[in-house]
Amino acid sequence: MQNSIAENIATFLKQYEPFNYIEYADLKAIATNCSILTLQKSKSLFKINDELHESFYIVYSGVVHLTKVLDAEEVLHSKCYTGNLFGLRPFFAKNNYVLNAVANEDAVLYAIPIAIFKPYLTKYSSVLDYFLENFATQAKPKMENYQQFKSISEIDTSSSDTNLSYFQDLQYTTNPTLVEINTSIKNVALKMIANKSNHAIITYNNKIAGLVTDADFTKKIGAGLFQIENDVNKIMSTNFIVVDKSISVAEAQLLLLKNDTTHLCVTEDGTENSTILGIISERDVINSQSNNPGILIKEIKSAHTFDEIKYIHTKYLDIIQNSFTKNIPIFHINAVASEILFSIIHKNIEMAIDHLGSPPARFVWLAIGSQGRKEQLFLSDQDSMLVFEDVAPEKHRDVKYYFVQLAKLVVGNMEKLGYKLCPYDNMASSIKWCKSLTDYINLFQNWMVTPGENSTDFSTILFDFEFIYGEIKIKDALESAIYQKSKNNTLFYDFLGNKVLKLPEGLTFFKKIAIEESGDKKDFFDLKQKGLQVYIDAARLFALSHNLKGVNNTYLRYKQLAITDAKNAEKYLDFAENYLQLQHFRVEESIVNDTDGAYINVNALNKVDKEKLKKCLSQTDDVIELIKDKYQLTQFS
Amino acid sequence: MLQWLNNKYPEFWKKYISSFKEKSDRYVVLSIESTGLNTSKDVILAISAVTIMNNRMIVKDALELYISHTKSEIEINQNEFLLVSKVAKKAESEAIELLINFIGNATIIGHRVYQDIELLNASLSKLGCGKLKNEALDIEIMFNKVKDTIDKKYALEEMSTYFSVPVNDRISVADDTFSIAILFLKLKTILKIK
Known part of the structure; x- marks a missing residue:
């Protein structure tokens, strides 16, 4: 009989890996046998140590968070969105669940019985490959979505960027090159080449007798001490290090350094008389830290395609998420x-240039707004500007055309990574923000000398720019032009000061947190406008008036101000702390709920956090007092 | 006397009546497409139902029926826009019998379920059966309870958006059944119905 519901489910599944490998008729059979359940927000589907369910799950709508417990705290492991699989543990292990599955938004899940799905693993080898690829702990996931990879494999890659990683178990090579003791040196070398390894374990009666590495070949064969027809025991080193299979990264690193060796042999119980399990090389130790930011930057530099960047970018978001959950200072x-x-x-700019050919003039790409202030920890909107050097008037049109095209490519790629386009079009891809140096200087001077007039495009974020790519001299020229005009420009301070005063207040008259009263964000608190903005705008104003060049970060600006303007030092330091606290709220919101964190749910905060928030908001009065003190806010009020 | 009355009923109806001796923890989500709501004139065109057990929608346990009507029965629906559908159709009596067997003693869930039940009762009386005996829950009433409103009309889409369930472009009754089932599962947990 017809079953439209099953058909709809099959069509839905068809869009996602690995179901896209399966034929529709089979998918329909799978869909017919699945069941559908809903999961209310913050309810859990399974907990750590729960018995395995008979099915695995796919998210149809909503978001499910997989968490684990680390140091008695619940830590986010990965997020599952529409089309993501989770709870696959029963496929490859018999013991109980090691993760919690909790709905972060009301979710609808499809549960597919494992008994039904198993036959298809054998029928479709690509599905099996997909699973194996993701279960294999050391294989680099090929897919774009790192979160999906993590939720399937349940591997903990997250801890590598903190100290904790040093105590995690090390993943080592489990298929070392083994050769009998009476093999000739030549044959050992051939076998090593065939296995693409830089070592060979020499065995005698299946026990380790010695170790040969590349170094032995260069030192002993290359130098002509032995002939290649000799038995391998002539060149093998017998003072190898044997370790237990549950060695941690830290231990391995120490042993390698202490013994000045490149390999460690792993056996069942850590003595040379038990079965050989594998070998640890320096590479394995480095690999175990592949989520380290430094290595990430290296990966970015060596990336060739946009897909690679996209993959690295998901890892980058992961690092932020993990560092945040581990309470690393914001x-x-x-x-x-x-x-x-x-x-x-x-890298994106480089790739765009590769695509378009070399630029016709020197230019500089500047990040503005939160990116320029180095405060962008989430997928908020992107702001940027592009300045190119002055060119002959007849060439100007072509040059500008090139740079707008370039910026469009870059901005488009950033959008694909998840950075929304700026709603006010403050991006280098707009003709307004892709100009020659003189044009920009004139524009800025206009704004600063006669503030309030001709200011349709005026946006304060344009004063927070940070160098990203190109000719740094152009940026310096722009910067010094701005600071020249801003010196003792009371009119301009007045203008900026009034802008701060006009921002909505965070606390109501009765010292309650001012939540939104209407609109679709009703009952939420506008953290961006009512909290952060005052601190950001004020910091910019202070920095301009105190001539602080090259510091864009709000936190650093306050810190710097405390030094230059010593008599208000205490206030500045307070502001700096408050600002970080507010940002903490924002990042938390954005990480947990995948928003840009502009609005937070005050009711979800606990009492301590609520008090903290209130304190930060009440101190905006001090900020405003200080502005009123320092500048004459008469012209524009 | 009663026994004698009972004997006049068709076999399937007797079975249905006797199934109520036991209590059921099964829910059946029901969605009916009809020519209108007037029980004397209008007829059922399509029926879709799916089972909910243990808080899960069981996709396998579903029913989807399209009913053919002879010309004399239905006159409102004859116009030049009517196309011949390729869906396999059943006679009304056969379809109702299948449905009654499917529902059994389960609790019926629907959107404005009283309308569906009235339509079904009308069809049943044509077959010489009594009225449906099942308990029924209406998700619109449940939703009113959640929203703290009284007798307000809520469309399926409206409720789906409220619970941020993706709304599929409604093509058939089965899509409605799917939406109703998901909404019911959500409402059930919110209102703590066992």
Whole structure:
């Protein structure tokens, strides 16, 4: 009989890996046998150590978070969105679940019985490959979505970027090259080449007798000490290090350094008399830290295609998420994350230039707004500008055309990574923000000398720019032009100061947190406008008036101000802390709920956090007082 | 006396009546497409139903029926726009019998379910059966309870958007059944119905 529901499910599944490998008729059979369940927000589907369910799950709508417990705290492991699989553990293990599955938004899930699905694994080898690829712990996931990879394999790659990683178990090579003791040196070399390995374990009665590495060949054969027809025991080193299979990264690293060796042999119980399990090379130790930001930047630099960048980018988001959940100070995360993001943009620009041919003039790509302030920790909108050197008037049109095309490519790629386009079009791809140096200087001077007039395009974020790519001298020229005009420009300070005063207040008259009263964000608190913005705008104003060049980060600006303007030092330091606290709220919101964090749900905060938020908001009064004190806000109010 | 009355009923109806001796923890989500709501004139065109057990929609346990009507029965629906459908259709009596067997003693779930039940009762009386005996839950009423409103009309889409369930472009009754089932599962947990 006809079953439209099953057909709809099959059509849905067909869009996602690995179901797209399966033929429709079979998919329909799978769909017919599945069941559908809903999961209310913050309800869990299974918990750590729960018995395995008889089915695995696919998200139809909503978001499911997989979490685990680390140091008695629940830590986010990965997020599953529409079309993502999870709970596949019963396929490859018999023990109980090792993760919690909790709905972060009301979710609808399809449960597919494992008994039904198993036959298709054998029927479709590509499906099996897909699973194996994702279960294999050391294979680099090929797919774009790192989260999906993590949710399937349940591998913990997250801890590698903190100290904790040093105590995690090391993944080692489990298929070492083994040769009998009486093999000739030549044959050993041939076998090593065939296995593409740089080592060979020499065995005698299946026990380790010695170890040969590339170094032995260069030292002993290359130098002519032995002939290649000799038995391998002539050149093997017998003072190898044997370790237990559950060695941690830290231990391995120490042993390698201490013994000045490149390999460690792994046996069942850590003595040379038991079965050989594998070998640890220096490479394995490095691999175990592949999520380290430094290595990520290296990967970005050596990336060739946009897909690679996309993959690295998901890893980057993961690093932020993990560092945040592990309570690393937000200021450090800001610093690391913006470096990585800058190199991603840098690479994007490089690729765009490769595509379009070399630029007709020197130029500089500047990040503005939160990116320029090095505060972009989430997928908020992108802001950028492009400045090119002055060219002959007759060439100007072509040059500008080239740069707008270039910017469009870059901005488009960034959009594909998840950075929304700026709603006000403050992007280099718009003709307004892709100009020659003189045009920009004139524009800025216009704004600063006669503020309030001709200011249709005026946006304060344009004053927070950070170098990303190109000719740094152009940026310096622009910067010094701005600071020249801003010196003792009370009119301009007045203008900026009034802008701060006009921002909505975070607390109501009765000192309650001012939540939205209407609209689709009703009952949420507009953290961006009512909290962060005052601190950001004020910091910019102070920095301009105190001539602080080259510091864009709001936190650093306050820190710097505390030094230059010593009599208000205490206030500045307070502001700096408050700002970080507010940003903490924002990042938390954005990580947990995949939003840009502009609005937070005050009711979800606990009492301590609520008080913290209130304190930060009440201090905006101090900021405004200080502005009123310092500048004469008469002209524009 | 009662026994004698009972004997006049068709076999399937007797079986249906006797199934109520036991209680059921099964829910059946029902969605009916008809020519209108007037029980004396209008007829059922399509029926879709799916089972919910243990808080899960069981896709395998579903029913989808399209009913053919002879010309004399239905006159409102004859116009030049009517196309010949390729869906396999059943006679009304056969379809109703299948449905009654499917529902059994389960609780019926629907959107404005009283209309569906009235239509079904009308069809049943044509076959010489009694009225449906099942308990029924209406998701619109449940939704009113959640929203704290009284007797307000809510369309399926409206409720789906409220619970941020993706709304598929409704093509058939089965799509409605799917939406109703998901909404019911959500409402059930919110209102803590066992």
